[in-house]
Amino acid sequence: MSAAMRMRPLPAGLAPRAGRFILPRQALRPSVERQALQASIRRSYATEAPKAPISPVSKPPKKRFRFFRGLWRATYLSVLVGGAYLAYSIYETRYPQEQVEPDPTKKTLVVLGTGWGSVALLKKLDTENYNVIVISPRNFFLFTPLLPSCPTGTVEHRSIMEPFRHIIRHKKGTVKFYEADATKIDHERRVVIVSDNSDIKGDIHQTEVPFDYLVVGVGAENATFGIPGVKEHACFLKEIGDAQKIRKKVMDCIETAMFKDQTPGEKERLLHMVVVGGGPTGVEFAAELQDFFEDDLRKWVPDIADSFHVTLVEALPNVLPMFSKTLIEYTEKTLNEEKISLRTKTMVKKVTDKTIEAEVTMPDGSKQYQVLPYGCLVWATGNAVRPVVRDLMSQIPAQKNSRRGLAVNEYLVVDGTDGIWALGDCSATKYAPTAQVASQQGAFLARLFNNMAKTQNLEQELKHLEEIKAESKVQEDQEAIDKEIAKKSKAIRKVKTLSPFEYTHQGSLAYIGMERAVADISWWNGNVASGGSLTYLFWRSAYLSMCFSTRNRILVALDWMKVKIFGRDVSRY
Incomplete structure (x- = not known):
């Protein structure tokens, strides 16, 4: 008998004897009571389960995938915060606050131009302190670093345009804007003569705008260096209209080359695209054009696969002279891998409607005259002074020795004037005429006017x-x-106590094709030079962050995504 049986009280009618159960005599007879008693005993033993053995204390299982759960939570939180910020930015853009009306007792500040310098000035200027008037022939701000991507359809042109009235509508003080050409600046009478440049002319075509302070930020026009035929036959790349013109010219050359019974020589000429200028604009456009051919044109127009060709012409010994020697060599190697013909030390002397006549410096130092047939010529080099700036320079004796633009002092005040400032490409300073310089000059002038x-x-x-x-x-x-x-x-x-203007170089970026880019970035007390696919991702993220508004960033990102999924459009528009 087990210990559990001994400890359990016996049912009525049972008596232990010598380890056995003795039933009463009357209980030996089969009866219903006996069966019930046996069933009760069986249930009693069945419900008495043996106790489980006591196991030693075990450690709790370790938490698995803790890092990934933390990463997921951080990502989830970042998406929520980013979405909330994006929604707020869109709301703020769509619904600007009411503005303060101009005060006649305050001084009038006139700004010429809607480029990098002028927009940077207006972005940080407290417009409640002045009656601000902006005059420009275009009513939008253009993000020029992505302009070379427009002719090939990598980025749509409206994605890099920010309506100027969106910009000034978000200022606290009202800013007046006139879409017009500034034809003359009379600094003695302190007026600007402007002309309506729209196709629809009103009753008043020309008028005067008086000013107390004037900021000249009209930029520069394309320089032809006096080379015959450039202005008549070349396409420039400085404005949205230029990008659209290049697009039409490239597609016209392709479709004309595919015309029935076209001669092989003429087909080869039409499909030869020449880019003059080895700076960032020329290199980026040549790379974009070659990408356009490799990724899309070759697929949809297979007949041009053996004839389409891109040539990059540069008068200097190297392209991208503002970059380090290592990056210049990497760029030239990449261009050769892309099958872009690179012609350095080649100076264009004359341009006709079908050919380029150039003087080439050979490795031994001798000069050789060559003729290059082309279908589309893109001129992406040099700046020239605009007529309104040249006219102002002729009025001021202190400007007689200046050639590149308006000479200014360390506070960007035009030499020989009082109350007139100049910034950007129309000013002559010791710095290169880049968007980065103009933007910092605009921010400096905003601080100056606020002070x-x-x-x-x-x-x-x-x-x-x-x-x-x-x-x-x-x-x-x-x-x-x-x-x-x-x-x-x-x-x-x-x-x-405002210090004079000092330019801080943040670095240079350039796209060189095949989803590669080069970057020469200022870091602490030195520079970081890099090139390749990772630099290309940095190039894209940097330009995306530099876009003026949330709207531009979203549109550009969608354009890149669209091209990645569907490819570039090959239609003529």
Whole structure:
């Protein structure tokens, strides 16, 4: 008998004897009670389960995939925060606040141009302090670093255009805008003569805009260096209209080359695309054009596979002269891998409607005259002074020795004038005429004008305190006023201490084709030079972050995604 049976009380009618159960005599007879008793005993033993053995204490299982769960939570939180910020940015863009109306007692600040310098100025300028007027022949800001991507359809042109009225509508103070050409600046009378450049002419075609302060940021036009035929036959790449013209010309050359019974020689000429200029614009456009051919044109127009050809012409010994030697060599190697003909030390002397005549410096130093037939010629080199700037320079004796643009001092004030500033490509400084320089100059002028307004307000308050002090007879009041005057005077000295403009180079980027890019970035006290596919991703992310608005960033990202999925459009538009 088990220990469990011994410990359990016996049912009624049972008596233990010598290890056995003895039933009463009457219980031996089969009966219903006996069967019930046996069933009760069986149930009693069945419900008595043996106790489980006590196992040693085990450690809890280790948590698995803890890192991935944390990463997922961080990603999820980042998406939520990013989505909320994006929604707020879109809402803020769509629904601007009410603006302060112009105050006739404040000074008038006229800004010419809607380029990098002018937009950077307006972005940081407190427009409540001035009556601001902007004059420009185009009513949008153009993100020029992505302009070489437009003719091939990698990026749509409207994706890199920000309507200028969107920009000025988000300022606290009202800004007036006139879409017109500034034809003349009379600095003695302090007026700007403007002409309506729209196709629909109103009753007033020309008028004058007076100013107290003037900022000239009209940029520069394409330089032809006096080479015959460039202006008549070449396509430039500086404005949206230029990109559209190049697109039509390239597709016209392809479709004409495919015309029935076209001669082989003419077909080869039509499919030869020449880009003059080895700077970032020329290199990027040549790379984009070759990508367009390799990724899309070869597929949809297979007959041009053996004839389409891109040539890059540069007068200097190397392309991208602002980059390091290592990156220049990497760029030239990549261009050769892409089958882009690179012609350095080649100076264009004459352009006709079908050929380029150039002087080539051979390795031994000798000169050789060559003729290159072409179908489409893109001129992407050099800046020239605009007529309105040249006219202003002729009025000012201090500008007679300046050739590249308006000579300015360390505060960007035009030499020989008072109250006139110049920035960007229309000014002659020791810095290269780039968008990065113009943008920093605009931010500098915004700080300067904001400080000027603060100084004027503090001087008015100081004058008012001096008047109160003169009328006051109480000694204690005069002492309090003296303390306030000293405080205002100190604030004026602090505001007036604005350092001269100094350019800080942030680096240079360029796309070189085959989803590769080069970057020469300033980092701490040195530079970081890199090139390749990872640099290409950095190039894209950098340009995406530099786009003016959330709207532009979304449109450009969608354009890149569309090209990756569907390819570029090969239609003529």
